[in-house]
Amino acid sequence: MKNCSENSTANEKMKFAHNCKHVILLLRWSYTVPLLCYFIFFLTIWMLSVPLKPIKIVKEIPIHKPEDTFEIRMKNSNFNSDRKDGENNLLNNKNEYLINVNANENANKDQTEILQEVFKRADKDKNYKLDSKELAEWIRKKIVEHISSAVSNNYALFTMIDVNPRNGVITWKEYHTYFLKKRGFSKKYVENHDEKRHKGLQRSIKEQIMRDKASWMEAARSNPDALTVDEFLAFTHPESSAANQLALVDELYDKFDRDGDELLTEDEFAILQTEGNNDETVVVRQDENERRAEFRKSVDLNGDGRADRRELLHYVAPQSPRHSEHEAEALLALADGDHDNMLSLDEILAHPDLFLKSKMVDTGRSFHDEFK
Numbered sequence: 090m091k092n093c094s095e096n097s098t099a100n101e102k103m104k105f106a107h108n109c110k111h112v113i114l115l116l117r118w119s120y121t122v123p124l125l126c127y128f129i130f131f132l133t134i135w136m137l138s139v140p141l142k143p144i145k146i147v148k149e150i151p152i153h154k155p156e157d158t159f160e161i162r163m164k165n166s167n168f169n170s171d172r173k174d175g176e177n178n179l180l181n182n183k184n185e186y187l188i189n190v191n192a193n194e195n196a197n198k199d200q201t202e203i204l205q206e207v208f209k210r211a212d213k214d215k216n217y218k219l220d221s222k223e224l225a226e227w228i229r230k231k232i233v234e235h236i237s238s239a240v241s242n243n244y245a246l247f248t249m250i251d252v253n254p255r256n257g258v259i260t261w262k263e264y265h266t267y268f269l270k271k272r273g274f275s276k277k278y279v280e281n282h283d284e285k286r287h288k289g290l291q292r293s294i295k296e297q298i299m300r301d302k303a304s305w306m307e308a309a310r311s312n313p314d315a316l317t318v319d320e321f322l323a324f325t326h327p328e329s330s331a332a333n334q335l336a337l338v339d340e341l342y343d344k345f346d347r348d349g350d351e352l353l354t355e356d357e358f359a360i361l362q363t364e365g366n367n368d369e370t371v372v373v374r375q376d377e378n379e380r381r382a383e384f385r386k387s388v389d390l391n392g393d394g395r396a397d398r399r400e401l402l403h404y405v406a407p408q409s410p411r412h413s414e415h416e417a418e419a420l421l422a423l424a425d426g427d428h429d430n431m432l433s434l435d436e437i438l439a440h441p442d443l444f445l446k447s448k449m450v451d452t453g454r455s456f457h458d459e460f461k
Contacts, residue, residue: 224417
């Protein structure tokens with residue numbers, strides 16, 4: 090019995106020891122796991138507080154916009170020229186289609202060289218003086234060259250623009266598309282262009298578009314949205330248009346043809362009449378003798394004392410000698426310093442701007458200044 094009691098006591102002690110060991114192990118884990126978690130948490134906080142070492146950039150790679158973007162087109166385009174050869178065709182002044190037949194030969198010359206060359210060519214008698222006759226003959230030669238170039242180039246330019254559809258008239262949309270493409274704008278920009286806002290365009294281009302729109306409305310006689318071949322000539326070169334010349338004749342009839350028979354007499358042309366107060370007719374005889382002389386010389390070509398529509402068309406045409414004569418007289422009056430009724434080269438060089446902008450040198454600009 091005693092042995093059994095001892096064995097039972099030993100087993101109980103062993104079991105108790107085992108349970109104690111298990112309890113101690115559990116107590117250890119219950120403390121260890123939270124401590125481990127706290128340790129990891131504090132380690133994470135410490136690592137985040139340490140500043141990171143900056144990354145050294147070996148080579149900066151620039152980011153470029155696509156080549157076809159509107160901004161690049163704006164930067165790379167030459168907006169002051171509508172010609173591939175780089176000629177400055179006065180886009181920002183009046184009209185982009187001015188034709189100056191001497192433009193290429195004068196491209197690399199300074200102002201003095203241009204005026205010297207023109208003076209030499211106009212001085213037919215080689216006396217180093219230009220009288221009114223020589224001036225008038227040279228100016229008329231330049232006018233005829235300008236008109237011929239404008240008319241001969243008109244159809245080719247018209248055909249180039251009349252493409253969508255090719256139907257014998259140019260719409261404003263066709264012209265505006267050509268206008269933008271010639272200035273280097275991408276096809277995508279042209280197709281999506283907002284004509285009301287003209288977003289992104291330079292101010293000078295916007296002003297040119299507004300001038301073109303005004304000239305377009307004056308030239309579009311049959312359809313405000315489209316131009317025929319002759320109307321397109323009136324749009325680009327109003328001085329060369331037969332329709333414009335007919336309109337000028339009608340204005341002469343309205344102003345001078347008091348009996349309405351579409352025949353101007355010398356008296357009708359020379360004696361101006363205006364309406365005064367209470368509708369009284371006031372006769373104006375200022376420069377009457379000069380007007381009579383002009384009628385006999387430049388208007389009444391057959392000398393019968395009356396001018397019909399054909400004679401008046403010749404009178405208003407820019408090729409008429411009276412235009413070059415009036416221009417020559419004006420230049421003499423402004424630049425003839427010694428009052429000998431002739432111009433020397435020194436007198437011309439003393440007024441470079443006057444002559445460079447005249448029909449004597451720049452026929453295209455001079456005409457378009459008059460018709461602006």
